[in-house]
Structures are given as C-alpha cells and as structure tokens.
Amino acid sequence: MSNGSAFPSLPILDQEPTGRRGFLKACGATLGLAAWATAMQPLVEWSQELSVDEFLQKHYRELKPAEKQAVFRRLEEDCKKDHGVDVTISDPQAIPGVQFAYALNLSVCIGCRKCAEACHIENNHDRATNNSYIRVFEMEMGGIDFEKGDATYDHPVPQPGKFYMPVQCQQCENPPCVSACPIEATWQEEDGIVVVDYNWCIGCRYCEAACPYHARRFNWEAPQIPAEEINPDQGYLSNRIRPQGVMEKCTFCLHRTREGKMPACLEACPTGARVFGNILDPNSEIRWVVENKRTFVLKEELGTKPRFYYFFDE
C-alpha cells in the first residue's frame, strides 16, 4: 500500500490512507481534548481570582492566631485591590458569661423597614438586590399566618388591621442549619450566635433549605457596593464583603455587639420595638422583657429553641 496510490497527482492521498478505526480514534481524541479543555475552563478563570493562600486556607477554627492575622491582612489587601477601600477585618471573640438574646415588640413595630435598611448598610449587602438579613412581613391582625403575610408591601405604614413582623435569624439554640452543613462551615459560637466561615463554605445551600425561618441568603454574585458606601468596620465572621457562591446570615452584628454596642437594626428602630442584651444578666432589659412580657418564639413546635422572642403589649 505504501506506493500504491491510484492518483499520483494528488500527493495528499499518497499517504497511508486512514482507516475507519484511525478516523474514529482521531475524532474521539479531538472530542475528548475539547471536553477536557471545556471542563477545565472554570478552573483557569477561577485561579485568576483565587490565590494559593486562599485555596489552602484552613477552617477558621483551626487557624492559629498568627495564621488568622495573615488571613485578615490578606482580606484587607484584597478589598483594597478590588474596591479601593481601606477596611479593617476584626475578629472579636465571644464574651465569657454572655448569651445574646433579642426581643421584638409587635405592638410597637410600625413596619417602616428602617431595621432592614440599617442591616443593608451595616452588613455590606448587594445594592442592586437591596438585600438584608431582615424581612418585614405585613400580617393580618388576629393570628400569625405567614401565608397571608406580605414582605413586599409598598404603601404608607402602619395600615389599619395589619401588624408588622420583622423576621431575621433566630440564632436557634438547636440550629437545623448547622446540622445540615456537610462540611462544618457554619457553627454556633459560645454566645449563641450562629456564624459562617465564608472561606470554608462551598455554597451547597443545604442550610438555606434547613432553616425554617428563611434567614439565610445565598450570594448569587459577590455584593456590588459603591466604594464610598462600603462599611470599613468589618468582622471576619460577620459583615466583611462575601465572595460569590457562599451563604450568609444575620450574626446579631457580632462585630458591634461583641464590642458592647447595640446591633445596627436596633439603633435604626425609631419606635424602640427592639430589645437586645445579655440574657444571663438578671438586670438586663432583655431579661426583664422575657420575665415580664408575654413572649413567644416562631415555630416553637420545631424545637429549634430560638433566642429571638416576639412579644406584644396587653
């Protein structure tokens, strides 16, 4: 076959003709290569954003103090590079002898959504989606029926015949979201706050499905915020700008509350419907409310044991 061409004027055919088997092999190899390249494409793009340090970063709770500091400094540099803003990543620890609890007076809440707005600003939420950890429901008077609740009302408040019920993370003592996480990227701290290590989370959203209060949010995109609006006082476990594809949630503003300050939503509340404090302190306001008011928790029957109490005046 080596010199047996019938058409010498066509040198290309002078070569050893390709058999069916060879042709299929070549096709298979080409397709395989193309598929492999396509499959690897995200990795190429990904590695542009993800440094080796970030990829190799350990779980928050396994980081030694020096490693933590290195991580925080790296995140600060990244923020400077990506947003052009000088931020401080802090890592306040739970205060011994403190268990946080929150209470909300439904008789006083007027549904102004100032709390949701304050959360939006404080926690560096995406501006386009107007995201917030607080969802305020306009509810029919006479019961707690979320089927009849409306979280997207847009008319003057308060409306007659309605009451308003802000819902955020209930910081459950028995948090289903923590049990649902397959990789322990979310856990409960000593002071009762459930936190997420945004660098460990893989974004599977099991926790979002597990939460009966719809308190967790998924970052479909990294939050987009104008540089001058970024809150530079950031906590590693709380309000630092989250990466794309991870879960986030209310942390009772732990970067503020572990410094003794009030959460942002409480400071924004014009009516004083919100009460926050250390439930272990017998002289605290929150303790007085729980001891003296008719409080209830949302979906008590689920056994999640929320640290967020609702109450109303007689």
Place this chain on the structure above:
Amino acid sequence: MTRTLFLTCGLVSAACLLAGFTAGCQRHESAAEPTPAVAAVNPGTAKLYPVVTREPPLPQGIPTGTNDPHGQSISLKCFTCHSARESSPHTYQSADLDEFHQGLKMAHGQLTCISCHDAKDGYSSLKLADGRTLAYSESMTLCAQCHGPQYGDYQHGAHGGMTGHWDLTRGGRERNHCLHCHDPHSPQYPQFAPVAGPRDRFSPAASTGESHE
C-alpha cells in the same frame, strides 16, 4: 480538637506527677487556664456608663407669622398673651380660638388645653393632674401619669428608640424622649412611607421578569 485535648490532659498530668500530687496539680491547672481577653460582665462591681435621654423639642414660643428685619420669624413667649387673658376650661380645639394656635391638630383623647398646660403662670409650664406645676423639661412625668404601662416599658428599655451600648460597662447609651416620636397634641405615631423592600425573588417585580418558574 479531641487530640489537642488529649495532649493537653497528658501534659497536665505529667506536670502534676513531676510537681508532686495535689497542691502542685491544682497550681498547674490554674496556670494552664487561659486568661479571658475580656473580663466577664459583672454589673455589680463594674463602673457603668450613663444612659442619657436626648433633649426633647421644647416649645420656643408661638410664631406670630411676621418676620423681623433680619428675616427671622418673630415668636412670642406664652405669657406675653396668656398673663393678661382669662383661660377657658372648655377650649378643646384650636378652631375654638379666634387668633393664634390656628391649625394646631388636637387629637389626644378628651384632653383640653388646661389639662396639661398651667394657666396659673401664663402657660409657661405644665400642670400635673393633682395641680402641681411642672417644668416643660420634665414633660415625661406628665405623660407617665396616664401612660403608666408605656412609662414602665420605657424605664425597662422596652419602649422608645435608643443608640449606644447594650453593655453599659463598655459605653453609654442615648435614648429618645416621648416627644421625639409623639406629638403631645396628636400623639398617635403618624403613617409614613416605608423604606423600599427587598428586590429578591419574592418581590412582584422580580417574579414577573426572569422567573425560573
């Protein structure tokens, strides 16, 4: 975690053996305990920062509707008129008056002007239900005589907006006065437009557009 604990236990027991039984053991255990970075909250002994009530908006006199040569509105002190005029216990609405206080909305139960204003000194101060005079700056006491439950809630930090610290050992707190939210003549909290809601998949705008359903 377990391994660390195990190792720590091992180290401590080894140290105990070396140091010689109980006394040494106790000393070592207490030495191994980490010192908390922040002292536990102890309201009994720690110094507490103050809780301050913000100054309420106090009446600065009654505007006459005319301006002085500098363009500032001229207002009169209450007693300018009221020291020379007889007060009427029946005046209930500003519409009952021929001049001044026009347009003042009065919607506070069955109260009349002199239920709260003290006619004795030309309306320069307030009057408690038992007839005692009360300065305008003490108006919370006046409110409290009828609104006891609300005042009780306020005293326990469960009514009225505030800013500052939950932990008074770390910093102070500022609280609103009744008058920051409630107009004394028409105390019901007014209706107003809320802040814009979320633009997520629950909002009507989003669900009509690029919905996955």
